Amino acid sequence: MKKMTFTLTFLIAMSANIAAAVAGLVTLKPSIAVQNEQITFGDVFEGAEEKADYVIAPAPAPGKKVVFKASSLAYVARKHGLDWRPSRAISRIVVKRAGVRIPQQRILEEIRFALEDELQTGQFELSLSTQHPNIQVSTDEEQSISVASLSYSKRGNNFVAVLIAPATGPNARQYKLTGRIHRQLEIPVANRLIQPGEKITEQDLEFVLVRASKVARNTLTDPMDIVGKSPRRTLRPGHQLSVNNLGDPVTVAKGKLVTVIFKSRGIRLAVTGRALEPGAEGDIIRVENIASRKTIQAQIINAEEVHIISAGQRLANLN
Incomplete structure (x- = not known):
């Protein structure tokens, strides 16, 4: 059983x-x-x-x-x-x-190449509406990407890019990204610290690209308007140069002793004076006669010499 x-x-x-x-x-x-x-x-x-x-x-x-x-x-x-x-x-x-994620830098580079060809310029920045686009390819696929199509609006400076990844192969997938273009201007800036009174030379300048929206109205964009000038306030490297902060280089500093020349009908007299204010070559400044303590209006000729320009400044003002 x-x-x-x-x-x-x-x-x-x-x-x-x-x-x-x-x-x-x-x-x-x-x-x-x-x-x-x-x-x-x-x-x-x-x-x-x-x-x-x-x-x-x-x-x-x-x-x-x-x-x-x-x-x-x-x-x-x-x-x-x-x-x-x-x-x-x-x-x-x-x-x-x-999947393997395509680096954002590579995505931005591909879009930028396409935009440069479309706009015929490289003077712009671009920003994506999606901060960190997630575009991936399979582990056995080529890690590549390309722009299949691009549309751009001049009015709003917006763009739409259709990308494919991988760039080649039968299994390429499409991804649409949108963004904005920020136009840039190439402007001269100081490449070193420049103190008031120093004369700016071409070697003191370099060119940088700056968003057009961040360039002030009084910013100088032509180096010819800058070279030979002097800052009224200290210039720092990379800062924009404005009309308001530039003038002619200081030839005579405040407090400097200079020779005051008086010329009239073949008569030439010279006394020592002290500059009461700074000035550039050609400027008219106030100078104090060291001997008489009287103030004279004089034009700067060079770093050592000023000339009295008014006929009303008589010989008595020098003695």
Whole structure:
């Protein structure tokens, strides 16, 4: 009797194993990640065997994921001879696709090349509406990107770029990015610290690109308007040069002793004076006669000499 019972149990177990094999019993993989363009039973299940290459659905874009209902996946599996029934704890199946992100710098470079060709200038900055664009390619694809099309609005300085990644190959995917163009001006700036009274030379200047919206109205853009001038206040490297802060170089500093010359009808007299204010060559400044302490209006001729210009400044003012 015991022998018969054992035999019956063995036969029942064998029948169950055969039924399971016929039905294609499979188990769900704990973590599902795909590399290719399609999702197969082999990507999802362990034990799919001859059904492993059967395509269930298109794969998501690189770096993205797709979610299936567990009940829907079970239906498709049973329909193709695979026995899998989800537990109550499983309601959704997440399938991820590995990807490699294209660096933002490379994206900006490609858009910039296209815009330079469109605008025929490189004097601009660009900014994207999306701060960190997420464009990815598959791990087995070339990490490249190119601009397929570009549209630009002069009125709003806006652009729309359609990019493809990878740049070549049958599986290139499109991505649309929008952004804004900021026009730039090339302006001269000081390349060193320049103190008031110093004469600015060409070697003291360099050119930089600055957003046009940040260039003040009184900023000088022609170096010919700057060279030979002198700052009224200290100039720092990289700062814009304005009309209000430039004048002729100081030839005579305040407090400097100079020779005061008086000329009239062949008479030439000279006394020592002290400059009461700074001035450049050709400027008229106030000078104090050291001997008489009287103030004289004189024109600066050079760093050492000033000439009285008014006939009303008589010889008595010098003595």
